[in-house]
Amino acid sequence: MTPPATLMVLLPLVLALLAAPAAMLAGVYRPRLAAPVGTAFAALAFSATALAWWKGGGAVNVAWAPTWDLRFHVALDGLAALYALLATGVGFLVLVYSSRYLPLHLGHGDRPESEGTRFYGHMLLFMGAMVGLAMAQDLVLLFLFWDLTAIASYYLIAFDRHDAEARAAALMALLVTGVTAVLLLIGALILYSAYGTFSVPELAELVEPGPLLNAAGLLIAVAALAKSAQVPLHFWLPRAMAAPTPVSAYLHSAAMVAAGVLLLGRVYPLLQESRILLDTLLVVGLLSMAVGGVLALTQDVLKQLLAYSTISQYGYVVFLYGLGGEYGAVGAAFYVIAHALAKCALFLTAGAVTEETGEDRLSELGGLRKPLPLLAAASGAASAGLAALPLTIGFFKDELLFGAALARGPLFAGAAVLGAALTLAYAWRFWAGIFLGERRDGASNPPAALVWPVVALGGLVLLGGLWVEPFARLAEAAGEVIYDAPASIEPAYHLDLRPENLMALATFVLGALLIFSRPVWVGAARGVAWVGGKVGPERLYESSIEGLNRFSDRIHRAEVRDLRSRVAAILLPAGVLVGLGILVTPTDGVYRAGEVGWHDVPLLLALVAVTLATLASTLTRRHVTLALVFSSAGYVLAALYAFLGAPDVALVAVLIETLVTLLFIATLKLIPYKVLHRQAELPLRLTRRKVYISVVAGAFAFAVAWGTLSQPAAESSTAEELIALAPEAHAKDVVTVILADFRGLDTLGEITVVALVLLGVVTLLRGGRLR
Amino acid sequence: MSAPINNTTSILTQTVAKLLLLPTFVAAFAILVKGYAQPGDGFSAGVVASLGVLLQYLVLGRREAERLVTVRNAPTIAGAGLLLSLSVAVVPLFLGDPVLTHYPRPGEDVVYLGTLELITPVLFDLGIFFLVFGFAVGAIGAFARTISEQEEYAGPGTEQLEDDT
Amino acid sequence: MILAISVVIAVVFASGAFLVLQRDLLRVVVGIVLISNSAILFIIAAGLSRGSAPIYPIDEGAVSDPLVQAMALTALVIGSSVAALLLAVVYRLYVSHGSIDIEEIFRMEMREAEELESMNKTELDPEEEEVADERKLEKEEPR
């Protein structure tokens, strides 16, 4: 590939990734500058993406970490272009909106403007990660960007750090999406171990249906579904509404949640090899549609309603993936575009309304069409788009959905109609609840920056309804990547009685019915929500975290009570391990008693003396006696060394023993008699368990010693060479020459330890004063 | 423990102790230089020499003992010893030999000064001697000073320090 | 002979272990000294040959393995000097805790830990937490 083409492909990614640091730097310089700089970068990234896509896209594939076959492989294919354009385009509008919204938001909490810098930094990091995620073709690279979005969302949800609810929500979002992300990694590694590559296009050609693919695909799918807030891992999303509204708007339309279906699309060439995986998606999608739709109808808080709506809407996308085929693939891509535009507009509407009126609940709002006509119109267009009314882009999304469902069977078609009707009902409820009816609250003219992004999005929704061509082309290109084959879908208005149109009509009727029969079913729906709150997965999450903490506390207390400061805690397991080692190895004929001759008698006597002196040291009570007894044990040992032909050791042992004894007595002198006496008077009955433990320890020391010494010694040894070489080193005493010459380094180390001990003693006793 | 020892020691023992200091050093020196031929080396020599000094502590008391040059500078002596040994180890590097190469090399002739062999291991041992001597004297000295400071703090005659909890 | 030495090694080790398990810190130190003595004895016993001292002129016949002696010497010095360090630590512990009983010292530690825990635990009430932070900060300050 030519350098300019490479640059063309990389430019969107580079611009998107540079946006965050640029905005942060600008913000550090002047807090006011963060927003414009960030917005400018978003616009640039959007333009670069559009341009590169228009020029035909392309790929960059270079080695990243060859040892593990990791490649930096990014491509601007149809799927990447779609999500990158959404991330940067919607990002741009949300940032424009934030530039006005955030100062108001910070103003409520008397927070400094500089906190906004952090906001823009994380928003743009989010955007950059999304662009990277869209373009990544290597599964590990994808995982990297995947978690980057999790980090960004974590900080954004916890933007209001003083709010414990926001922190808890951020932690929940991070745990649910971060922990499941590990599954993506595991899936990728399973595929790698089987096929030797992390590259999705290469894997698409290599994979064969089978349990391995099922396992890997399922793991990846779970990660994607958790991110897309699909049942039963959906509960983090409504909680994440603790974030400032622009964050929610972005998170729901073009970033976090979209990332999940993006991943599904990216690995779809692998998934569609397995029927089981597709059926799983089908079930999860249907469940999410139902749960999200029903719960959305019961919510009172604006953002909560929209959150459940998102769960349900992405349920459609997952449902479409599950249906599969040409229609499913293109439909999923198109659905994401349509939903992103509409949902973003609705969130921004909610934010503007709440900012203006101070109310965030439907029950407290109403009649705002008069003071806010422009907002009402734009948001009306968006709601219509969500509800899939004709003349909006939404109409086509449902057309594709119905087409795909029909191809599968009447049951699925019915489910699709039902789901679409639910959507219509809550979209109406949202818009009508705010703008129609009695006016409850005063609202002045909102700032233009809060309205215009909504108008732009609403306009796009309408534009898509009138001129669907560009959106359809983009979706088609993405669909081809997803489907891994050419796909050609022509969404258009057909004024005839084809099944899709009939289904649309049925949807409208059913939706209207739902709207007007609200009093009949609302109690039941609330009941469902209540039960879900009591036994649902969120409850499970809460109680498992709580239980984990409680369990952890309990074992910690147990450890502190029973283990801390107990040296037995290491002697015992060490003994057990050694014992285990000896038990499992054959020991027949390994042990020898050795020979004893008459000349060994002094040696034996010395051994007996050592034994007696040592045993005595365990029985003495007074410290002075203890000093005498243990030093005499040392002296007898020294004598033993002398008998064993080791005069050097004997000499040093005597000297050292003397020194240690002196220091011991000095320490005794430092500690008052009363304190020492208390120790000497401790009742002996406390020691029974200690006797057992030390007997066990001794038994294993015995086994190790005897087992080793019984072995015939090595035939040739270094020692012989050393003896032979000693005259070469101009010496007579071989031990000394070893210490000073052959193994002088050891001696150097030994005296260094001695020097260290001196430093330590002086530090401890004299507070570091050397003199 | 019994009362401070120096109250009960007689003039005689004090004199003997003072007189013994020199012989212990001589003995230590002998152990040091004969190390290559007989048991003993810098380490034993250092301990022996330090025991001589410790005798001064026991008999004469801390203040008297601390008048000795060697006692006051014990940590410095130890440091110098370590440096000496380390230098013996490192110098060969500058001559292009591996670390800790001793001279004269095997096969080369040794210069004798009387019965003393002039070889670098002796220097190495000398470093060890200083270090060990410094350690023993320094550590005991630190203990001794802490003991007497504690006695001063608690007042004469009282042996027991109240618990400071 | 092998058996006899092994028994002695075991007895010294077991006695050392017994002392290390005591509440009295000074006994713990003595235990450490004994345990390291048992290791020295094992090193010497692990020597490949036994006989006269390895000093020239060496007669015909067996010579004690000089290498284990050198190792034993090094280990002996290291072990004993670290024991000296431990003695200093015991004294320092006595100074700060007024006790040389590991149980008593441990109880004080538990009290400290509980205090710290209660300071750390109040996530709910920021006011209280602030006070706790201050207290913790004071603790962290140098005395």
Next chain:
Amino acid sequence: MTTLVILPAGIAWLLAAVIAPLDGRRPLWGWLAATGLGASLLAVVLLLVRVLREGPVEVVAGGWPEGVGITLRADVLGASFAAVSLAVVLVAFVHEVLLGVRSRTFPALVLFLAAGLSGLFLTGDIFNFYVFFEISMTASYILTGYREENSQVRAAFIFAVVNLVGSVMFLSGIAGLYHLTGSLDMEVVAGRIGQVELSSIIPIATVIFVAFSLKIGLFPFHFWLPAVYVGSHAPVAAILSGAVANIGSYGLLRFGADVLPDALSFGAPVVLVLGVVSIVYGAMQAVSRHDTSEVMAYSTIGQVGYILVALAVGGPVGYAAAVVYSIVNSLNKALVFLAAQLRGPLAGAAFAVGAFSIAGVPPAVGFVGKIALFKTSIEAGGLLETTALVVLIFAGSALSFVYAFQVYQRAFLAREYRNNKRPSPRATRVLAISLAAFVLAVGLWPEPLLVLGTESAALLLEGLR
């Protein structure tokens, strides 16, 4: 240029002896010591590059024939561990110098510690290993008591007693190896041990295993570790967990995989079980702890479990994972222990990078370690074994998310909005941020780290043949 082998230890050693009598509280000596550490580190890095290009470098001290003198041998395994340990020591030491050294002897002790560490990673002699090991351990006992808070002195005592027992065990192991093979040179021991019956090696190998497990704080030999890490001053805790703990993992790799491979493969099931239990136990303990250092201490117990698992699985992937994970763990722990005590702008960010790294979230380097482990467990063999390992490591990593972020939220996120803290000195924060940036950089470009792991594994397996 075989001198390069002795330089890392030599520079620190000599400088330590020079600085010992001086007043280390004066910044001049502190910076001199830091320069010395930097020079040592530089030497190690040069050595590492050379070893990677030309294979192991050997020199026999005293110019004696091999086997008579002590062989110093730098190979990629030792040099890698030496480099990362020295780097951690340097960073932690500079941190303390910036905060203000409070004890005369601190710089000398750290230098001695550095000398001991570089010596033991670069020696080819088992007894010499013990000696260097004792230098670094003795220095760390004293360092644990640095600042002389009550808790610190207590920690020093426990640390010393427990580890002395471990040292004695290790020493006995060495004596046993000498008895069986008649040599102290690692290569010779490894060569001759093959002819000895396995039954007599097992007790010795077990004793050595216990000694090193104690050192790294593997369950059930861990109980001293939280007390020590929580008790000691932050830079000291960083040194202990980021540098001194490496002795254990290096020792296990060197003595297990290199010197006693038969015993290791015989004991692999036990090693595996202990590793798994350690992972779960450490993480479980960490979950409910409130003090950042305490969480990280228990986290360490869990993380060493991973190293053990990798060691038990073995083979090119397993050994490489053990090396990679040890290095990653060193960097993580150094970062979190240093950052945990800091307050003020960006201190939270530095800790967060550490927390992300511990949880294995990219681009912090932790995810590289996590990948290495999953690769290892996928290679582990039978379907059952693989599945069990993958599930357990997944559980451990999920728990690490919980504890790392619970404590991060408590210590930083929840606290940052109240600016009632005096911020820590700017220079210390810059240092922590730089370390965090390094952790990110290695995560973004893990190739060098992976090469170290792969080459080390190749070296260890070569010894097997």
